[in-house]
Amino acid sequence: MEKRKNKINDAPLTWKIPAYVIMIAFTIITIFPIIWLLYSSFKPHAEILASPLSLPSKPTISNYVNAWEIxxxxxxxxxxxxxxxxxxxxxxxxxxxxxxxxxxxxxxxxxxxxxxxxxxxxxxxxxxxxxxxxxxxxxxxxxxxxxxxxxxxxxxxxxxxxxxxxxxxxxxxxxxxxxxxxxxxxxxxxxxxxxxxxxxxxxxxxxxxxxxxxxxxxxxxxxxxxxxxxxxxxxxxxxxxxxxxxxxxxxxxxxxxxxxxxxxxxxxxxxxxxxxxxxxxxx
CATH class of the missing domain: 1.10.3720.10 (MetI-like)
Known part of the structure; x- marks a missing residue:
């Protein structure tokens, strides 16, 4: 295991940079939908249709209250x-x-x-x-x-x-x-x-x-x-x-x-x- 770690650490920089870029891009692609879902849940329905990707201008918890009851x-x-x-x-x-x-x-x-x-x-x-x-x-x-x-x-x-x-x-x-x-x-x-x-x-x-x-x-x-x-x-x-x-x-x-x-x-x-x-x- 230690030898394998040493080989990874000794890998050329030209291989490390693309690998880290790919991993970071994959992480962003994976996490962003969850973050978008979270902050969009605090937006009114009309605001979601008008600006789907923007942050909520006036956050509200009414969506959670209505979702829980209805x-x-x-x-x-x-x-x-x-x-x-x-x-x-x-x-x-x-x-x-x-x-x-x-x-x-x-x-x-x-x-x-x-x-x-x-x-x-x-x-x-x-x-x-x-x-x-x-x-x-x-x-x-x-x-x-x-x-x-x-x-x-x-x-x-x-x-x-x-x-x-x-x-x-x-x-x-x-x-x-x-x-x-x-x-x-x-x-x-x-x-x-x-x-x-x-x-x-x-x-x-x-x-x-x-x-x-x-x-x-x-x-x-x-x-x-x-x-x-x-x-x-x-x-x-x-x-x-x-x-x-x-x-x-x-x-x-x-x-x-x-x-x-x-x-x-x-x-x-x-x-x-x-x-x-x-x-x-x-x-």
Whole structure:
């Protein structure tokens, strides 16, 4: 690692300058839309149309007040947190359990089930949304929170299992055998050995699942009808009409929706990088 750093530091100046210029330009292109969205959320609708890029002449928080009341942002935030938290925890436990079973139990059917999880990556939401809607209508869970959470878990499991599979497989079998000799059962082995040894990949799975579930739109939009079951991405859609778009309120609602994501990333970005380095890419 030190040799690599020395090579980078010893690189010719003619290579460093273009590299820094490209990185600075990429940073500006990435950050400017967020800054523009933030200060535009304090501008009235008419001012946004008249001068989209200018700073607000008379900043106002009325957009946030109206967005919170008209868009039912309070219940939408609660639903997003509820859906995301429950689905993420369930996906983590089920994916780790599946990886544990597929890698540490020598059944002939392991290859079939691993292939089934891999094949699940090829199934898109749009391909099954109509049968899923009909099935949930038949069993009576349409327009319920459980009717949203179950598809979240089902569609997130294939990727999570694939991420956990190689890491759990690398855990020495000697640890499990020693635990069995000491009298531990498989539930104790799973929660006291597999989980603690898999913290890096577990952190990666939690973060990726959280991001996918928080931004999901289709399931909530199709499988729920009442505003009391809608999540933030669907609530944001209410601010865009066919003939008129209230840009001020829409920008305020977008700021409200991305603040939790930014906070979440600032807290867990180190775990995400570490998880990718030590977990998801481990062979």
């Amino acid at each position: 868009g039912n942002m309070g219940i939408s935030i609660f639903n997003s947190i509820f859906y995301t938290s429950i689905a993420t925890v369930c996906t983590l436990i089920l994916a780790m359990a599946a990886a544990f079973g597929l890698t540490k139990f020598p059944y002939k059917s392991n290859g079939f089930f691993y292939g089934a999880f891999t094949g699940g990556l090829l199934i898109t939401v749009h391909a099954v949304i109509v049968p899923l809607f009909l099935m949930e209508s038949r069993i009576g869970i349409i327009d319920t929170r459980i009717g949203v959470i179950l598809p979240y878990i089902a569609f997130d499991l294939p990727m999570s299992v694939l991420i956990a599979y190689s890491y759990v497989k690398s855990i020495p079998d000697a640890l499990i055998e020693a635990s069995l000799i000491d009298g531990a059962n498989y539930f104790q082995i799973f929660f006291k050995i597999i989980f603690p040894c898999s913290k890096p990949v577990a952190a990666t799975m939690v973060i990726l699942s959280f991001l996918r579930h928080w931004n999901e739109f289709m399931f909530v939009f199709i499988l729920t009808t009442g505003n009391d079951k809608r999540s933030l991405p669907v609530a944001l859609n209410n601010f865009a009409g066919r003939l008129n778009v209230e840009y001020g309120m829409q920008f305020a609602a977008l700021v409200i929706s991305i603040i939790p994501m930014i906070i979440f990333y600032l807290i867990f970005h180190q775990q995400l990088i570490k998880g990718f380095g030590e977990g998801a890419l481990k062979e």
